[in-house]
Amino acid sequence: MITVKGVTPIDGISAFRRLFSCKKNKKIICKALKRSLLVSLWFVFLTFPIMVIKVNPVERTVSWRWGNIFYVAIGSFVISLLAKAWLVRKERLAARQQAAACPARDSIIHDLLQRPGYRYPLIILFSGVALVFPHLFSTYQANIMTTALMYIVLGLGLNIVVGVAGLLDLGYVAFYAIGAYSYALLNLHFHLGFWAALPIGGLLAALFGVLLGFPVLRLRGDYLAIVTLGFGEIIRLILENWNAFSKGPSGISNIPRPGFFGVEMSLDQAMIYMYYLMIGLVILTIFVVNRLQHSRLGRAWLALREDEIACQAMGIDKTRIKLTAFALGAFWAGLIGVIFAAKTTFVNPASFTFMESAIILAIVVLGGMGSIVGVILGALILILLPEYLRALSEYRMLAFGAILVAMMIFKPEGLIAGVRRTYCFQGRKNAAALQDDE
Amino acid sequence: MMNKRMNKPILDVSGLTMDFGGIRALDHLDFDVQDKEIVALIGPNGAGKTTLFNCLTGIYRPSSGDIQLVCPETGEQTRLNDLKPNKITEKGMARTFQNIRLFSRMTVLENVMIGRHCRTRSLILGAILRDRRTREEEQETVNKSYEILEKIGLAGQVNEFAGNLSYGAQRRLEIGRALATEPFLLLLDEPAAGMNPQETAVLVALIRQIRDEGHAILLIEHDMKLVMTLSDRIVVMDYGEKIAQGTPAQIRTNREVIKAYLGEDVG
Numbered sequence: 001m002i003t004v005k006g007v008t009p010i011d012g013i014s015a016f017r018r019l020f021s022c023k024k025n026k027k028i029i030c031k032a033l034k035r036s037l038l039v040s041l042w043f044v045f046l047t048f049p050i051m052v053i054k055v056n057p058v059e060r061t062v063s064w065r066w067g068n069i070f071y072v073a074i075g076s077f078v079i080s081l082l083a084k085a086w087l088v089r090k091e092r093l094a095a096r097q098q099a100a101a102c103p104a105r106d107s108i109i110h111d112l113l114q115r116p117g118y119r120y121p122l123i124i125l126f127s128g129v130a131l132v133f134p135h136l137f138s139t140y141q142a143n144i145m146t147t148a149l150m151y152i153v154l155g156l157g158l159n160i161v162v163g164v165a166g167l168l169d170l171g172y173v174a175f176y177a178i179g180a181y182s183y184a185l186l187n188l189h190f191h192l193g194f195w196a197a198l199p200i201g202g203l204l205a206a207l208f209g210v211l212l213g214f215p216v217l218r219l220r221g222d223y224l225a226i227v228t229l230g231f232g233e234i235i236r237l238i239l240e241n242w243n244a245f246s247k248g249p250s251g252i253s254n255i256p257r258p259g260f261f262g263v264e265m266s267l268d269q270a271m272i273y274m275y276y277l278m279i280g281l282v283i284l285t286i287f288v289v290n291r292l293q294h295s296r297l298g299r300a301w302l303a304l305r306e307d308e309i310a311c312q313a314m315g316i317d318k319t320r321i322k323l324t325a326f327a328l329g330a331f332w333a334g335l336i337g338v339i340f341a342a343k344t345t346f347v348n349p350a351s352f353t354f355m356e357s358a359i360i361l362a363i364v365v366l367g368g369m370g371s372i373v374g375v376i377l378g379a380l381i382l383i384l385l386p387e388y389l390r391a392l393s394e395y396r397m398l399a400f401g402a403i404l405v406a407m408m409i410f411k412p413e414g415l416i417a418g419v420r421r422t423y424c425f426q427g428r429k430n431a432a433a434l435q436d437d438e
Numbered sequence: 439m440m441n442k443r444m445n446k447p448i449l450d451v452s453g454l455t456m457d458f459g460g461i462r463a464l465d466h467l468d469f470d471v472q473d474k475e476i477v478a479l480i481g482p483n484g485a486g487k488t489t490l491f492n493c494l495t496g497i498y499r500p501s502s503g504d505i506q507l508v509c510p511e512t513g514e515q516t517r518l519n520d521l522k523p524n525k526i527t528e529k530g531m532a533r534t535f536q537n538i539r540l541f542s543r544m545t546v547l548e549n550v551m552i553g554r555h556c557r558t559r560s561l562i563l564g565a566i567l568r569d570r571r572t573r574e575e576e577q578e579t580v581n582k583s584y585e586i587l588e589k590i591g592l593a594g595q596v597n598e599f600a601g602n603l604s605y606g607a608q609r610r611l612e613i614g615r616a617l618a619t620e621p622f623l624l625l626l627d628e629p630a631a632g633m634n635p636q637e638t639a640v641l642v643a644l645i646r647q648i649r650d651e652g653h654a655i656l657l658i659e660h661d662m663k664l665v666m667t668l669s670d671r672i673v674v675m676d677y678g679e680k681i682a683q684g685t686p687a688q689i690r691t692n693r694e695v696i697k698a699y700l701g702e703d704v705g
């Protein structure tokens with residue numbers, strides 16, 4: 001606390017000195033100062049009951065911690081100013097860029113991936129690391145990595161719906177649950193194996209994606225978000241309360257792990273097998289999702305995200321495009337649901353709360369809407385960081401909120417913005433050369 | 439010449455009425471568009487021109503009346519009243535918007551490629567497997583879109599984001615995107631709005647070229663010079679009603695029109 005207090009104001013002052021160098025800035029600064037003052041007053045008011053008043057119910061005393069007001073006021077004032085300064089700087093940069101009329105710049109990572117000289121070595125490096133990972137580190141580490149890989153696939157699936165097609169879906173966890181329960185129930189009643197349940201789980205989730213899609217076809221933005229949120233909760237509540245169907249809150253246990261041609265495996269081996277399975281699935285997902293994004297269908301999704309009316313006026317069947325987006329997004333959640341059930345050998349409704357949807361959405365938003373590399377990065381950061389920074393995991397929810405708000409303000413396009421495929425035409429119109437992407 | 443055209447209406451609107459609650463934005467409108475002709479739709483602000491476009495293209499559902507579209511090649515006649523916008527575009531009528539509605543975070547080429555959506559077929563499996571048919575279709579989409587960009591003078595900016603184009607270029611790109619849907623009738627909502635004289639001159643040439651290539655054009659425009667030089671026929675609207683129609687020469691001297699524009703009885 002003390003260090004923070006000592007450091008930030010100085011940073012702020014130096015930032016201001018730079019800003020004050022130009023006379024034109026003075027007006028902006030005065031306005032920013034006024035705003036920040038209001039913000040800090042508002043925060044003092046808001047946090048007054050928790051930060052200042054402390055009731056001790058045992059001794060029946062109320063202590064007033066007036067000092068806290070200053071921390072809150074100064075903290076919110078500085079943060080608000082810094083945020084404003086950042087925004088102003090960003091606007092200027094954007095203005096300068098537009099003046100120079102330079103084309104949309106790619107991120108460094110995309111730049112690297114685009115160049116064949118770097119692209120293949122990078123891919124080889126990554127696959128090498130991925131292959132030896134479980135042997136270099138403990139099974140525990142491999143297990144964590146498997147979870148992260150699962151979230152990569154979930155993120156890529158939700159990315160189709162939210163990032164590419166622009167349909168804010170807050171009930172994505174429902175499809176995950178449908179996948180998990182379809183394996184659990186099919187196994188319980190019909191002794192269906194993992195490999196048979198995998199496609200069924202995916203297809204069932206896709207079917208439910210279409211079923212959810214129908215009633216929300218006309219909804220957009222906030223309304224869509226609320227209805228999908230409700231859908232997610234409905235599925236969870238059904239699983240929780242319909243005992244005869246899903247065994248209620250106690251869940252279903254003893255779900256078999258995935259088999260490998262009937263080979264008996266120890267727990268460690270099963271974990272490692274699971275890891276490789278996920279690596280395979282991630283590669284498959286990246287391949288499929290990448291191809292979908294750069295196809296006639298993918299373009300239509302993007303157009304839908306950009307402008308629904310223009311999209312329809314250009315001859316795109318909105319209904320169909322939306323439903324395919326919901327279905328194809330849900331499909332991956334269904335697959336991962338089956339894998340989740342097999343990995344933990346146990347499912348219960350508590351695993352499918354809104355928190356899961358929020359995490360997956362955070363992955364997509366943090367990583368970069370519509371960007372495959374971004375989503376992968378987002379999943380690795382959001383899943384692995386809390387695991388390795390145990391201290392942080394308690395504040396996970398708080399961290400999510402802070403990260404998302406910060407991203408929305410400073411980098412709304414995400415860590416890595418989605419890039420569009422570029423084409424080069426060598427003068428003659430028939431010499432259109434297609435360049436591959438991602 | 440005119441008479442020969444008269445025999446072949448490709449768009450026939452009769453008794454078209456559009457009510458918004460108590461406001462009657464279109465009032466029993468009758469007019470038609472012939473094959474390969476340029477018809478201008480003019481009228482004061484709020485006359486209901488854009489509303490008419492929205493009714494024609496299925497964005498609004500008209501309260502009453504009849505809209506018939508006839509394909510000049512096949513002679514196939516369709517009633518547009520209850521069709522969805524995408525179906526209407528598929529039938530061969532495409533539009534641009536008064537307030538530009540490009541897909542601004544997609545590239546210029548992709549914007550035009552979107553227009554080809556309804557003329558191509560590949561779906562999920564094609565996208566994933568990228569079989570020969572899909573690859574050929576995709577290549578054809580790229581080629582045709584590029585040809586259109588050459589025609590509208592944007593071939594140098596294929597990979598630019600549409601949102602970064604200049605205003606005039608954005609308006610031309612909207613036309614290009616509509617052309618990619620292979621329409622026989624093109625609806626342009628104030629294509630010259632906000633353009634400087636040079637840009638307008640380029641636009642006039644472009645519209646002429648599009649017509650010569652065999653498209654009919656119905657355009658809304660406030661720029662009277664453009665309207666008078668370009669159009670074969672003019673339809674004048676005021677308060678949702680058609681108050682006059684005829685050749686530019688006839689409209690120039692029409693009493694009703696002058697009254698509507700100047701807001702008083704002249705002479």
Ligand SMILES: Nc1ncnc2c1ncn2[C@@H]1O[C@H](COP(=O)(O)OP(=O)(O)OP(=O)(O)O)[C@@H](O)[C@H]1O
Nearest residue numbers: 458461463481482483484485486487488489490536
């Ligand atoms: N969705 C709507 N709901 C209610 N009223 C509408 C709607 N759309 C248009 N109107 C009304 O219909 C009338 C005609 O509007 P419209 O936009 O068609 O005029 P316009 O001829 O295109 O004008 P301009 O030349 O300014 O573009 C206006 O009075 C407008 O307020």
Ligand SMILES: [Mg+2]
Nearest residue numbers: 487488489536
């Ligand atoms: Mg208008």
